Amino acid sequence: MKTITIPADQIPVSREVEVLVAGGGPAGIAAAIAAARNGASVLIVEQRGYLGGMGTAALVPAFCPYTDHEKPVVRGIGLELLETMKQACGPDYMSRYGEQLDWVPIDAEVLKRVYEAKVLDSGADVLYHTIVSQVVMGAGGSRVDGVVIVNKSGRSYIGCRYVIDATGDADIAAMSGAAFQKGGKQGELQPGTLCYVLSDVSYSRFNEYLERTGDTGQIPALVQKAQAAGDLPHGRKEVSGFSWISDSLVGVNFGHIFGIDGTRAEDLTRGAIEGRQGIKVQLDFLRKYVPGFEQAHLVTSGEQIGIRETRRIVGDYTLVKEDFMSMKSFPDDIARNSYFIDVHLADSQSQMDIQHLPSGRSHGVPYRALLPAGVDNLWVAGRAASSDRVVQGSLRVMPNCFAMGQAAGTAAYLASTSSMTSREVPIRELQNLLVRQKAWLGEEVHAALNI
Numbered sequence: 001m002k003t004i005t006i007p008a009d010q011i012p013v014s015r016e017v018e019v020l021v022a023g024g025g026p027a028g029i030a031a032a033i034a035a036a037r038n039g040a041s042v043l044i045v046e047q048r049g050y051l052g053g054m055g056t057a058a059l060v061p062a063f064c065p066y067t068d069h070e071k072p073v074v075r076g077i078g079l080e081l082l083e084t085m086k087q088a089c090g091p092d093y094m095s096r097y098g099e100q101l102d103w104v105p106i107d108a109e110v111l112k113r114v115y116e117a118k119v120l121d122s123g124a125d126v127l128y129h130t131i132v133s134q135v136v137m138g139a140g141g142s143r144v145d146g147v148v149i150v151n152k153s154g155r156s157y158i159g160c161r162y163v164i165d166a167t168g169d170a171d172i173a174a175m176s177g178a179a180f181q182k183g184g185k186q187g188e189l190q191p192g193t194l195c196y197v198l199s200d201v202s203y204s205r206f207n208e209y210l211e212r213t214g215d216t217g218q219i220p221a222l223v224q225k226a227q228a229a230g231d232l233p234h235g236r237k238e239v240s241g242f243s244w245i246s247d248s249l250v251g252v253n254f255g256h257i258f259g260i261d262g263t264r265a266e267d268l269t270r271g272a273i274e275g276r277q278g279i280k281v282q283l284d285f286l287r288k289y290v291p292g293f294e295q296a297h298l299v300t301s302g303e304q305i306g307i308r309e310t311r312r313i314v315g316d317y318t319l320v321k322e323d324f325m326s327m328k329s330f331p332d333d334i335a336r337n338s339y340f341i342d343v344h345l346a347d348s349q350s351q352m353d354i355q356h357l358p359s360g361r362s363h364g365v366p367y368r369a370l371l372p373a374g375v376d377n378l379w380v381a382g383r384a385a386s387s388d389r390v391v392q393g394s395l396r397v398m399p400n401c402f403a404m405g406q407a408a409g410t411a412a413y414l415a416s417t418s419s420m421t422s423r424e425v426p427i428r429e430l431q432n433l434l435v436r437q438k439a440w441l442g443e444e445v446h447a448a449l450n451i
């Protein structure tokens, strides 16, 4: 690639903070709230003008299950945010979903407000419309001393003691030189999806169709009929999900765009363009084939194509499929995961890789999976935590990202109290604080802590 050298530059120091959170998606939100509520000074730097990550920017239409089908597994800040969003959605929404903890539909505008209020109430500060573009490493190269940000004011430097990388893409870890993996053996990645919201639909008519025909909520019978007729492209044989915000408003997660690497602006651009073209085809299909959608109106699509998978850090521990299948616990568990393995097909000829755990069961998520090898004041929480590709297909969902974020934020606070490195944080103290702050770490940890 052709390169140029830019002359050395002096840039202003715009802030100094204890804990810098890069990225304001589910992991970053929970991390910031956890660190700030405990007393750390915290700043979230977010490239968009609102919080929420994929759940708001990409209009991912529902929260994956919080429960293992028997009890909530993700609790703490994640559960608090879910319950606050439900209340804020009003009485009609509450009457539908008040008691529900799995697959709760997202009203993105309500959720943006809820996230913002909770983060600001915690004492954390937010800087929008700003991208973290560079890291500055300390002497020895094992600490991030600060980051360079870019926004309408230009470039500036933020000094920090600790960093939580919640970019979903492990941007900060990658910039700091930490090792990472991306995709499968051939570099294959899960596809992207541009989600959207439709109005002027009818849940009652749709549901009446399901009851009459026995088709499921993902309408495989109609999708396959349309594929056979050439009205829909081949690929996944059902809709990933409809999330009914009200009787006449539905969030849609449908179809795949292949070969998108979410760390490349060119791919994100193609994803946006192909995604919008695809939505028109889907809308025509929905209006023509699906009862209740005859008058459907496209209200909005995601600001960006939804990205399921990019980098995964190589952490002090890497969660692997055997850990998932054997429902392993670890001495340093900071969360539990019961969501199924949900690896979407990398091209239109492949199959989905889906594997469920038994009801009531989960595996542990060790603290070490948040620690990128070689960097001592950095945590990576969320979609890019350290796991193999198969486990990432499960760990990546929003409730888990909240849980990992809460753990990273709490650990950063503990580290800040006595200038520890991320690896020196006492695990029992971390678990104790997490549990006292309503996180669920599994029966064994709770019994050992006597809480």
Ligand SMILES: Cc1cc2nc3c(=O)[nH]c(=O)nc-3n(C[C@H](O)[C@H](O)[C@H](O)COP(=O)(O)OP(=O)(O)OC[C@H]3O[C@@H](n4cnc5c(N)ncnc54)[C@H](O)[C@@H]3O)c2cc1C
Pocket (backbone or CB within 6 Å): 022, 023, 024, 025, 026, 027, 028, 045, 046, 047, 048, 051, 052, 053, 054, 055, 057, 058, 060, 061, 062, 063, 064, 065, 130, 131, 132, 133, 166, 167, 168, 169, 171, 192, 193, 194, 195, 253, 305, 306, 307, 308, 381, 382, 383, 384, 396, 397, 398, 399, 401
């Ligand atoms: C199509 C699709 C459907 C899905 N369905 C579901 C579902 O039904 N339920 C569910 O729970 N999960 C679902 N997921 C998964 C889930 O939405 C994501 O994995 C999850 O949001 C990841 O959270 P995160 O905090 O790690 O990252 P993200 O949500 O990606 O948030 C990262 C944030 O960091 C910001 N950022 C990134 N880089 C920078 C930078 N350099 N500087 C500043 N800011 C930066 C981004 O703007 C973003 O706000 C789905 C995902 C996709 C794509």
